[in-house]
Amino acid sequence: MRMLLGFLILWLASWNVIAAGDITALAGGRIIDGLATQPLEDSVILVQGERITAITNRAGIPDGATVIDLGGATLLPGLIDSHAHPLMAEDDYQTFHLQNSSAYKALKGYRGMQNQLQAGWTTLRIAGDADVFYANQDLERLRREGVIHVPRLFGAAHYLSITGGGGDLNYFSPEQGLHVDGLVVDGPEEIRKAIRTEAKYGSDWVKVLVTGAFMSVGDDPRSVQFAEDELKAVVDEANRQGMPVMAHAHATEGIKMAVRLGVRSIEHGRYLDAEGIKLMRNHGTYYVPTIYVGDYYMDPRNGTLRQQDTFNDYSENYRHIFIDLVGKAHRAGVKIAVGLDLGGYNYNASLNARELQTLMEAGMTAMEAIKAATSVAAEMLYQEGQIGSLQVGAYADIIAVTEDPLANISALERVSFVMSNGIVIKNHLLK
Numbered sequence: 530m531r532m533l534l535g536f537l538i539l540w541l542a543s544w545n546v547i548a549a550g551d552i553t554a555l556a557g558g559r560i561i562d563g564l565a566t567q568p569l570e571d572s573v574i575l576v577q578g579e580r581i582t583a584i585t586n587r588a589g590i591p592d593g594a595t596v597i598d599l600g601g602a603t604l605l606p607g608l609i610d611s612h613a614h615p616l617m618a619e620d621d622y623q624t625f626h627l628q629n630s631s632a633y634k635a636l637k638g639y640r641g642m643q644n645q646l647q648a649g650w651t652t653l654r655i656a657g658d659a660d661v662f663y664a665n666q667d668l669e670r671l672r673r674e675g676v677i678h679v680p681r682l683f684g685a686a687h688y689l690s691i692t693g694g695g696g697d698l699n700y701f702s703p704e705q706g707l708h709v710d711g712l713v714v715d716g717p718e719e720i721r722k723a724i725r726t727e728a729k730y731g732s733d734w735v736k737v738l739v740t741g742a743f744m745s746v747g748d749d750p751r752s753v754q755f756a757e758d759e760l761k762a763v764v765d766e767a768n769r770q771g772m773p774v775m776a777h778a779h780a781t782e783g784i785k786m787a788v789r790l791g792v793r794s795i796e797h798g799r800y801l802d803a804e805g806i807k808l809m810r811n812h813g814t815y816y817v818p819t820i821y822v823g824d825y826y827m828d829p830r831n832g833t834l835r836q837q838d839t840f841n842d843y844s845e846n847y848r849h850i851f852i853d854l855v856g857k858a859h860r861a862g863v864k865i866a867v868g869l870d871l872g873g874y875n876y877n878a879s880l881n882a883r884e885l886q887t888l889m890e891a892g893m894t895a896m897e898a899i900k901a902a903t904s905v906a907a908e909m910l911y912q913e914g915q916i917g918s919l920q921v922g923a924y925a926d927i928i929a930v931t932e933d934p935l936a937n938i939s940a941l942e943r944v945s946f947v948m949s950n951g952i953v954i955k956n957h958l959l960k
């Protein structure tokens with residue numbers, strides 16, 4: 530009996546130790562929490578399970594907590610890419626699906642997402658992807674089941690396009706009855722059916738190609754493709770399904786129509802004008818300009834896509850005008866989020882931080898650019914308080930860098946520590 534009691538006490542004691550050890554304390558030099566205008570000095574973040582439970586100092590670390598000493602590093606919220614295409618191939622994104630199954634894409638995409646996580650990007654919003662089925666939605670399901678570690682995934686499995694538009698395949702003979710990887714829809718009825726199907730299989734955003742695209746063969750970015758009654762049906766059906774709409778829009782009138790009809794965000798907006806900026810500010814429409822992708826493809830090592838020349842011509846001759854426009858939108862009070870729009874399974878995800886650099890070129894401070902990749906993006910996703918900020922109750926998506934990102938934003942290309950959902954994914958600061 531005495532022995533049994535002894536075992537019981539031992540068992541309780543060990544259980545107790547485990548319970549206290551359940552708390553992880555991240556001790557860094559300072560914290561950029563994604564919300565405040567100034568960093569917090571000498572702070573410690575306490576994590577229990579998948580959430581942040583306290584922000585304190587070294588004296589506030591409870592006994593028995595596991596301390597991860599990050600030295601003088603700066604801690605930040607995990608970064609959010611608000612325009613990602615993790616299932617797109619590097620060379621020919623429009624026809625890759627004709628040769629490769631959705632399962633193949635899922636596994637390749639999984640590897641790419643691990644790279645994103647290693648680089649500090651803990652959330653992606655999928656802006657439609659190059660997959661006939663729903664591999665991204667399956668990957669998110671596996672993440673939630675705790676089977677794999679990938680960034681949190683929001684967004685749309687596919688983009689909606691008109692026949693002959695940016696999401697259609699426009700360089701094959703009419704005899705070819707090809708499957709496209711987007712949803713080619715015409716008229717309100719087809720649109721409603723497509724959105725209901727997206728919702729059924731796990732999309733939580735609707736992506737619509739309101740205007741033409743630079744990178745789709747045979748397409749003109751200055752053309753407005755969906756008619757007003759069609760776009761109205763997009764927003765109406767999306768609202769009924771509780772899905773926000775992200776609108777790919779370059780052409781000036783296409784941008785304005787989308788904003789007036791109530792989309793949540795404008796993607797790219799390369800021919801935005803002053804009236805469009807005013808409308809976006811008044812409607813509270815978010816702007817995801819995706820600037821860096823143009824610079825990326827200008828590099829001859831990366832520029833292998835079809836219709837590369839049109840985009841390069843724009844980047845070469847109009848980049849300064851675009852940067853100026855983004856600056857005007859920012860100064861007018863339009864909320865801007867970081868989005869990369871980089872396809873390719875194997876691209877170096879550290880380069881994502883270059884989008885923050887281009888936003889600074891447009892006039893943002895380093896702190897504003899960091900917010901564009903954290904709290905502003907979280908707000909756009911209706912996830913404020915959950916991700917994109919370091920505060921009590923938020924998910925423990927936390928990164929650390931050894932250099933000062935406020936002095937040199939490229940520090941975010943060299944992320945040394947990554948915690949995702951309370952789990953340490955990477956720690957190069959381990960002593």
Ligand SMILES: [Zn+2]
Pocket residue numbers: 612614656870
């Ligand atoms: Zn895109």
